Amino acid sequence: MKFNYYPGCTLKTKAKELDAFGRKSLEALGVDFEEIKEWQCCGAVYPVAKDEVATKLSAVRTLAMAKENGGKVLTLCSACHNVLKRVNNDMKTDENMRLKANNYLALEEPYLGESEVIHYLELLRDYVGFDKIKAAVVNPLKGVKIGAYYGCLLLRPNSTMAFDNPENPTIIEDFIKAIGATPVVYAFRNECCGAYVSTTNNELAKKKSSAVIASAKDEGAEMLVTACPLCMYNLRQNGGGEIEVKYFTELLATALGVNN
Amino acid sequence: MNSKEQVKIIKERSGTDASKCMKCGKCSGRCPAYNEMDIKPHQFVSMIEKGEIEKLLNCKAIYNCLSCFACVERCPRNVAPAAIIEAVRQEVIRMQGGNYINSEEIPQIVDEQIPQQLLVSMYRKFNK
Numbered sequence: 001m002k003f004n005y006y007p008g009c010t011l012k013t014k015a016k017e018l019d020a021f022g023r024k025s026l027e028a029l030g031v032d033f034e035e036i037k038e039w040q041c042c043g044a045v046y047p048v049a050k051d052e053v054a055t056k057l058s059a060v061r062t063l064a065m066a067k068e069n070g071g072k073v074l075t076l077c078s079a080c081h082n083v084l085k086r087v088n089n090d091m092k093t094d095e096n097m098r099l100k101a102n103n104y105l106a107l108e109e110p111y112l113g114e115s116e117v118i119h120y121l122e123l124l125r126d127y128v129g130f131d132k133i134k135a136a137v138v139n140p141l142k143g144v145k146i147g148a149y150y151g152c153l154l155l156r157p158n159s160t161m162a163f164d165n166p167e168n169p170t171i172i173e174d175f176i177k178a179i180g181a182t183p184v185v186y187a188f189r190n191e192c193c194g195a196y197v198s199t200t201n202n203e204l205a206k207k208k209s210s211a212v213i214a215s216a217k218d219e220g221a222e223m224l225v226t227a228c229p230l231c232m233y234n235l236r237q238n239g240g241g242e243i244e245v246k247y248f249t250e251l252l253a254t255a256l257g258v259n260n
Numbered sequence: 261m262n263s264k265e266q267v268k269i270i271k272e273r274s275g276t277d278a279s280k281c282m283k284c285g286k287c288s289g290r291c292p293a294y295n296e297m298d299i300k301p302h303q304f305v306s307m308i309e310k311g312e313i314e315k316l317l318n319c320k321a322i323y324n325c326l327s328c329f330a331c332v333e334r335c336p337r338n339v340a341p342a343a344i345i346e347a348v349r350q351e352v353i354r355m356q357g358g359n360y361i362n363s364e365e366i367p368q369i370v371d372e373q374i375p376q377q378l379l380v381s382m383y384r385k386f387n388k
Contacts, residue, residue, distance in 0.1 A: 009376045009380070010377040013375075014375045041380065044376075044384055045327065048327065048347075049273045050273050052350075055384065077377070155333075156333050191328075191330075195328065195381070196381040196385055197324065199370075199378065199379075201296070201323070208293075229375040229377055230378050
């Protein structure tokens, strides 16, 4: 099975390590993947308003391109995943969006939401399996206490994202166990980091990010992992710096011995 | 356009049915930006239902909502307060002169680490 990998704009620039460690780990795990040719920016935020069509079109183009190649879209950035999965759901279920997008794009064959959007963590859980990852680990991260930071975008809205239990998720903790480390469960793991108000209302972003860090620290976490470059930025820049924050792919690559 | 029509358009744009609200307040109880919301999520739901549009169009909350969807997740009646807030925000930023961000100020707040994703999100949410 081939996965159509969608890196997105930030993984090509400020979050290169999220991408590079992700690729190396997939190779080490024997996952067949290929970057989607000529992918376009997902739009960064899902346009919630029902009368927004144009802002969803670049996501539809990517989804339609992947359809030509087996239809499995593999995402890594939480924001790209949220946008692509929700736009795909619109193309499956919203007649108005479907009609307008197809009229405008005039593809050879109308796109009706046939592709499937799969996050890297879902691939690890559902296609590779955490047991297999555990068996492939050469450098277990023994004794490291790691807090999973889910944030918002992977989990909500659950009616569309169906990623994990939105109030009490376990997928990243299961990942942490698979690489030999110790997961630390803390109250703020699915709270917002402050998102895009970081520049317009920095005080609010600081409040939100530092609350996440404080909650993790209280439970004894030595490190946080995330899949989102925006969460990473907020937690590092606005969180007070008391706990190290890393992309989960870096830890995966370290455990698999391919982090060089 | 009179305000009745404007309310109708905002409701349609939100794609959610505010009349289903049973006023339990869980949405506001869960809101991570609660203290910064001069109009709380549950108030958006009741005010749009009552047609109190002027206050909504002039509030600060539309710029502090983080679109984290926590309110949507907790609603036992399947109402989406975040979608109503978004529909009002769109109404404001689509007006002439409605942009919230002054692009000339951006270079001063951009640091080395800022991800592209943040800048694009910010423009998508606050400007047209």
